[in-house]
Amino acid sequence: MVKDAMSGAEIVLKALVDQGVEVIFGYPGGAVLPLYDELFKQNKIRHILVRHEQAAVHAAEGYARSTGKVGCVLVTSGPGATNAVTGLLDAMCDSVPLVCLCGQVPTHLIGNDAFQEADTTGITRPCTKHNYLVKDVAHLSRVVHEAFYVARTGRPGPVVIDLPKDVLVSKGEYVGPAKVKHKSYKPQLKGDLAAIEEAARLIAGAQRPIFYVGGGVVNSGPAACQLLTQFIHATGYPCTQTLMGLGAFPGSDAQSLGMVGMHGTYESNMAMHGCDVMICVGARFDDRVTGRLNAFSPNSTKIHIDIDPSSINKSVAVDLAIIGDVAHVIEDMVKIWKARQLRPNERAIKAWWEQIEQWRARDCLRFATGGSAIKPQYAIQRLYEKTKDRDAYITTEVGQHQMWAAQFYKFEKPLHWMTSGGLGTMGYGLPSAMGVQVAHPDSLVIDISGEASFQMNLQELSTLMQYGLPVKIFILNNQYMGMVRQWQELLHGSRYSQSYSEALPDFVKLAEAYGAVGFRVDAVDQLDGVIDAMLRSDKPVIVDCRVDPSENCFPMIPSGAAHNEMLLGPSDEAAKPVSENGMVLV
Amino acid sequence: MIIQNEEIVRRHTIAILVDNEAGVLARVIGLFSGRGYNIESLTVAEVDPREQLSRITIVTSGTPMVIEQIKAQLRRLVPVHKVSDLTVEGPSVSRELALVKVAGTGERRVESLRIADIFRARVVDSTNESFVFEIVGATEKLDAFIKLMEPLGLVDVSRTGVAAIARGANPI
DSSP states (O other): OOTTOEEHHHHHHHHHHHTTOOEEEEOOOGGGHHHHHHHHTOSSSEEEEOSSHHHHHHHHHHHHHHHSSOEEEEEOSTHHHHHHHHHHHHHHHTTOOEEEEEEEOOGGGTTSOOTTOOOHHHHHGGGSSEEEEOOSGGGHHHHHHHHHHHHHSSSOOEEEEEEEHHHHHSEEOOOOGGGOOOSSOOOOOSOOHHHHHHHHHHHHTOSSEEEEEOHHHHHHOHHHHHHHHHHHHHHTOOEEEOTTTTTSSOTTSTTEEEEOSTTSOHHHHHHHHHOSEEEEESOOOOHHHHSSGGGSSTTOEEEEEESOGGGTTSSSOOSEEEESOHHHHHHHHHHHHHHTTOOOOHHHHHHHHHHHHHHHTTOTTOOOOOSSSBOHHHHHHHHHHHHTTTTOEEEEOSSHHHHHHHHHSOOOSTTSEEOOOSSOOTTOHHHHHHHHHHHSTTSOEEEEEEHHHHTTSGGGHHHHHHTTOOOEEEEEEOSBOHHHHHHHHHHSTTOOTTOBOOSOOOHHHHHHHHTOEEEEEOSHHHHHHHHHHHHHOSSOEEEEEEBOTTOOOOSBOOTTOOGGGOBOSGGGTTTSOOOHHHHTOO | OOOOOOOOOEEEEEEEEEEOOTTHHHHHHHHHHHTTOOOSEEEEEEEETTTTEEEEEEEEEEOHHHHHHHHHHHHHSTTEEEEEETTTSSOEEEEEEEEEEEEOOHHHHHHHHHHHHHTTOEEEEEETTEEEEEEEEOHHHHHHHHHHHGGGTEEEEEEOOOEEEESSSSOO
16 A cells, blocks of 8 residues: 555545646546546536537637636546547637546446447547556656646647546545656747747848737736737737637737638738738648638748647648747747847838728728618627627627627737637637636626527526526527538528528527527627627626628638639639639638 | 758658657657558667667668658657668668578579578578578569579568668667
8 A cells, every 4th residue: 555545536536636737627427426526526627517418628728728728628428538639629729638537338338338438548549649548646746747747738738537437436645746747749939049030030130020919828818918919019020820820819900811811811810921021820731721721922031930830831842940939939039139139121111001991991801871770780890899898708609790899809818718729619709608607706797699609508407597607698699500601502592401490499498498598689689788788797697699691701712712812702703713623612 | 040941852861769668669650551651671679678678670761851751750759769771871881681481392402502601591491392591681682582482482581671780889
């Protein structure tokens, strides 16, 4: 018997406390009962009981992305673990730091097709940054500490720890985090100074520059966002953000061109296409951003700053790569900028802005107004106007409403925008908002939703009620899976195969059934009143905002097209048929 | 770091030092299959029992951009200590071992033995109507030997895949 022996479950709990975990999102089951028993006996860690394991992971994502901390999940073996898989991959794609503890059948039953057994490490291997199966209690504390280290350092991501039940009950010794050092995983934080110097000179010499800012800046932390914002201000250059990068640079800043990519602004995409120096900071040239690769920003020198070497030259070959954490790299760049007294080429930059202003004047986000139907874009505009001074946290589901939220809600600060970017997981927004509200109990948290996505995790209304989490669910109800419908309109002769929402529930009554508050609005002149009523309530609220069902999301780069081939509105559609190559893209 | 987007596909031998722990090979193989890279040959064995390190040698092919991506993705795996591209990082030696079973009698049997001698293959098993040859060398040498054995009664081949190491005094 080891001196000061603790059970595996006690060791896990102690390790979590030592790692600073305050909240776990989870769902119990046979294989994790020893852990739930330990949770019962302590009061340092709060457990939020979700209604489905997928929601536990999304909630932990919302928690992590609104705080910068590592989110923590606890699920049981078999179906508990498999239900968590979507959330894990979502966190992987969007680089969200999570540790997910999964129960497992006892070691002697592994491989036996036991009750509620799943090969969790096998299933989650490609969906996680790393995973562990702990077969010996002697390794348990080291594994938990390592898992948190791996999850939060470098490019963050989800880590799974699979915990056989016998390991949770057997006795072992606890080792504190200070004594655990990882053997092989040591991400590079400082960038190569010679490369940073070269980058600074390229930036100063640019005539048509653009900063292309992604989620890596948000992940690097609020200090990184502030440093980068100051640097961009010092240069006077335009800045566009990816979907994940919204908030890394103030959205209402005069130098912000808004979002880039498929549903980004015209001025962003034209500037990306026409620039001579592109400074990509913490973004990854995702296919939603680049459009057709062989026509992507053809005449620019590309600088890429990223902590993950595998992001470099993955889809777009860059001219100068700097591997490191954004905060460290920008700090060094600012020092060099000042020390070498670098100055932008003012005349060229002035001419570049004049060009950009011409693109801006196209007013690409304009939409038809008039009539009594609520335009979804208008609904988001009103929501923004009424909440912009309240430090609101916004989450979304996936689809048209998500893109409208990204286009029309201006984010001034990082960590306030939670959306499923890489994986595009419908049903992300409500549980994510739940996690945000747990982390910020006194803040305004709004899930901008669609009626189809909302139904993918609506069971979490019950969780909101149980813990008194006053999340506001603002459903843009167009009675379609709008983005699917839009693509069918564009590519498949308007044959709306299975993309309509039939047999919808009465969302007001649904809210009331759970003890929440519900409002419905279908007329423009009542919209403000309903938003006010929603904001006044201290309970969870569902707003069923009936919007114009036929509205489409513009501007748009059709699949297979380049940045300078954007559709600005419905009248553009017929003029530019989608190419055969474009038809196979998603 | 400037990489030209050339379309020339070239074969590379990559050596990977990993923690010898459960699932590590699955991580490496899963990376190749999941991202659509091909594996032409793969060998793995523990090489440092004290540090519990295994060495995986993979022969793969791709354009320079793909090979760079493969190496970057491999380095991203948490239990990976070191990734070396033996094809570009200076001279290296690579060897493969094959066990080749040939069955036949009379002149064909004698001929197989004669060719084995030329290739410096060893007989490691013999019956009245069969040999098992052990042959060590570069992949191309083994290919040539096996091809010559085909008309002489080739029954079966077992190959180890390529093991490779850098020339000179430095590791990897």
